[in-house]
Amino acid sequence: MGGTVEFKEALRTRLGVMKPSHADVERFLAKHGHKVTPGIPELVATLRAREQEVFLVSGGFRQIIHPLAESLGIPLSHVFANTILFNADGSYAGFDESEFTCRSGGKPAAIRHIKDKYGYDGVVMVGDGATDLEARLEGAASLFIGYGGVVVRKNVADKADWYVMDIKQVTDVLNHK
Template sequence: MGGTVEFKEALRTRLGVMHPSRQAVDKFLADHPHRVTKGIPELVALLKARGQEVFLVSGGFRQIIHPLAESLGIPLSHVFANSILFDHDGRYAGFDESEFTCRSGGKPAAIRHIKEKYGYEEVVMVGDGATDAEARTEGAASLFIGYGGVVVRPGVAAKADWYIMDIQQMIDVLKAAPPANAQ
């Protein structure tokens, strides 16, 4: 997390130590249901009502993120995350090294891909971590909104175009503004 090891190598090492099975991932999901930050369902619904697309770009794993995306009504095609690979018996077999987010600089690359694939000129990135902030500094996102409602990270706040502590702040601004070239 400190940036001293290339992200893909750190991911390879961590998963190699853990060797998560399909059964262990399923048990994790059953034992740890998603806790959605207050306001996120309303924000996603509001963005969709305005004709704006919502994507999830995460260094986490599709196996964990897909149920969350489905609960929020976000198409799985709009999820960019890592994939754990399993063999036919459900044993750990590596991870998909072609995913944008398995490498350093992956989130900006995913956003550039989204812009190209969907023809967007502007994308707003919202996040709470350093890799989220990279999306703005590397020129992929037009705007980076930092979120400190769970964990305040001063370095992220310093790189944010707008730093919020409550999702309701975004909801209020969106409700007050007319949709801009909704796509």
């Protein structure tokens, strides 16, 4: 987290210590329902009503993020996240090292990929962390909206194009309220 170890190596080390099995992930999902930030379902619905595509770009894991994406109506093809790999018996086998988000600078790389694949001139990134902000600083996102409703990170707030404490602020602007 302090930037002294390359992200992919840190991920490899942490997962290697944890060695999560497929059953572990399933138990986690059963015990911990998704907690969606207030306003996100409305924002996604507003964007979709405007015929704008929504993508999830996360350093988290597909196995955990896919159910959330499905609940929000976001196609799984629009999810960019890490993938935990399992052996045939369900034991931990590693992670997919080809995922954009398994490496430092992965979120900007994912945004550039999205722009190239879908022919977008601009992409707006919304996020609360430094790796989200990277997408703007590295020229991938055209606009970065920082979000401080869960935790305020001064460096993110200072460098965001727009900083909001409530996602409803973004939805209201889209709806011209």
